[in-house]
Amino acid sequence: MRLPEAEIAAVVKQISGSDVKKCMKCGKCSATCPAYGEMRFHPHQFVTMVARGRVDELLKDETVARCLSCFACVERCPRGVEPANVVAAIRVIAEREQGGSNFVPDEVPGLIEADGEIPQQALVSAFRRYRK
Amino acid sequence: MTYSYYPGCTLKTKAKDLDFYGRECARALGVELEEIEEWQCCGAVYPVVRDEIATKLSAVRALMAARDEGRELLTLCSACHHVLTRVNHDMLTDPDVRAKANNYLKPQVPYAGETKVVHYLQMLRDEVGFDVLAKAVKNPLKGRKIGAYYGCLLLRPSKVMAFDDPEDPRIIEDFIKALGATPVVYAMRNECCGGYVTLKSEEQSRENVQRIIKNARNHGAEELITACPLCMYNLRKFGDGGMRIEYITELLYEALGLGSVQEPGTGADAGTPADAVCGAGLKS
Numbered sequence: 001m002r003l004p005e006a007e008i009a010a011v012v013k014q015i016s017g018s019d020v021k022k023c024m025k026c027g028k029c030s031a032t033c034p035a036y037g038e039m040r041f042h043p044h045q046f047v048t049m050v051a052r053g054r055v056d057e058l059l060k061d062e063t064v065a066r067c068l069s070c071f072a073c074v075e076r077c078p079r080g081v082e083p084a085n086v087v088a089a090i091r092v093i094a095e096r097e098q099g100g101s102n103f104v105p106d107e108v109p110g111l112i113e114a115d116g117e118i119p120q121q122a123l124v125s126a127f128r129r130y131r132k
Numbered sequence: 133m134t135y136s137y138y139p140g141c142t143l144k145t146k147a148k149d150l151d152f153y154g155r156e157c158a159r160a161l162g163v164e165l166e167e168i169e170e171w172q173c174c175g176a177v178y179p180v181v182r183d184e185i186a187t188k189l190s191a192v193r194a195l196m197a198a199r200d201e202g203r204e205l206l207t208l209c210s211a212c213h214h215v216l217t218r219v220n221h222d223m224l225t226d227p228d229v230r231a232k233a234n235n236y237l238k239p240q241v242p243y244a245g246e247t248k249v250v251h252y253l254q255m256l257r258d259e260v261g262f263d264v265l266a267k268a269v270k271n272p273l274k275g276r277k278i279g280a281y282y283g284c285l286l287l288r289p290s291k292v293m294a295f296d297d298p299e300d301p302r303i304i305e306d307f308i309k310a311l312g313a314t315p316v317v318y319a320m321r322n323e324c325c326g327g328y329v330t331l332k333s334e335e336q337s338r339e340n341v342q343r344i345i346k347n348a349r350n351h352g353a354e355e356l357i358t359a360c361p362l363c364m365y366n367l368r369k370f371g372d373g374g375m376r377i378e379y380i381t382e383l384l385y386e387a388l389g390l391g392s393v394q395e396p397g398t399g400a401d402a403g404t405p406a407d408a409v410c411g412a413g414l415k416s
Contacts, residue, residue: 014182014183015181015182015183016180016181016182017182034323034324034326034340035329035336038333038336065329065332065333066329066333066336068284068324068326068327068329069177069180069327070284070288070323070324070327071284071288071289072284072288072323072324074288074289075287075288075289075290075298075299082289084180085180085181088180088181089180089181092181092184102332103331103332111331115369117146117365117368117369118146118331118365119142119145119146119147119361119362119364119365120141120142120145120146120173120176121140121141121142121146121147121176121209121211121328121360121361121362122328122330122331122362122365123331124141124173124175124176124177125176125177125211125327125328125362126328126331126332128175128176128177128179128187
């Protein structure tokens with residue numbers, strides 16, 4: 001059973017280590033995000049919504065998997081808010097639910113058959129986004 | 133100087149060129165790389181969330197192995213370097229992670245982040261010295277216009293990685309200069325190639341790579357170099373073929389006059405699908 005929304009928001013703040021209240025809404029994180037056009041919610045929205053305790057919509061959004069974890073937003077945030085860590089916390093909480101994984105092991109043989117050059121690094125990375 | 137060396141899973145399989153030429157060049161420059169025993173895959177992605185412990189343990193084991201040898205831990209792969217550096221930072225600064233990792237691993241001597249993690253490029257700059265390297269170059273790469281592709285993992289977050297200026301890095305440009313070639317600075321050299329979403333969202337990676345290559349070409353780059361096997365894969369796969377992409381160690385090997393580097397896909401990196409299935413660190 002899922003926790004109440006406010007409690008999940010508290011967990012997000014805790015495991016992301018991000019002080020979302022420090023955000024001054026400059027939007028630099030989203031401006032610099034290379035996955036901006038791929039994600040339904042953008043880095044600055046993750047920060048604001050978590051600050052307001054609104055995490056249910058974020059948890060339902062599958063495009064969270066498009067975040068590249070490139071840390072451009074973390075590097076360029078003038079307030080040290082670390083938006084990518086907030087995105088990661090949301091993604092991890094979604095993945096930890098049964099069936100919440102973005103990656104399924106059964107996909108791997110087909111991927112390798114289609115492209116034998118796929119480096120191990122890509123497969124191992126993808127499995128970091130896998131939970132049973 | 134002797135370093136403990138952590139190759140990582142991909143350097144044993146798809147990125148053998150990054151590993152092989154790196155070892156050969158280190159030997160030629162008088163640097164010993166001693167591979168640590170029974171290392172395990174670092175996981176390739178640093179677990180950002182604070183309550184992840186198990187996913188950090190293989191990195192802690194590698195860091196401890198170097199500590200026990202009294203050496204610095206050297207890496208070549210950008211992802212391994214990123215994971216090992218950040219986990220080490222956690223062990224040094226986060227009492228919760230440190231306590232839990234030590235409770236689980238029960239090492240004879242508890243680990244608290246003592247190991248210094250060094251990237252191959254930092255070894256070239258700080259131990260060998262780019263001036264000494266320049267003198268060791270037997271085959272200067274004169275006239276070649278080469279762009280450094282840093283990507284994200286070596287540079288960010290700079291507070292922890294402390295690799296170079298995250299927005300205006302110069303270590304790879306200085307490396308290119310030492311080899312006698314002309315470094316080409318372009319705006320997108322530190323933007324992400326699309327990383328591992330390439331498996332699930334190919335178009336996203338393709339768009340990123342094409343923007344990067346176009347930007348490099350517009351600034352005059354005729355070839356690019358990288359230290360990351362995943363960047364290499366994405367750049368080669370989604371590039372237009374007109375831009376040559378090489379590992380930093382291949383360029384170094386050529387400049388040191390140790391031999392010619394084989395064309396992509398015919399050398400040590402030409403694996404079979406079976407290599408990929410064999411997985412992390414198991415196949416050498």
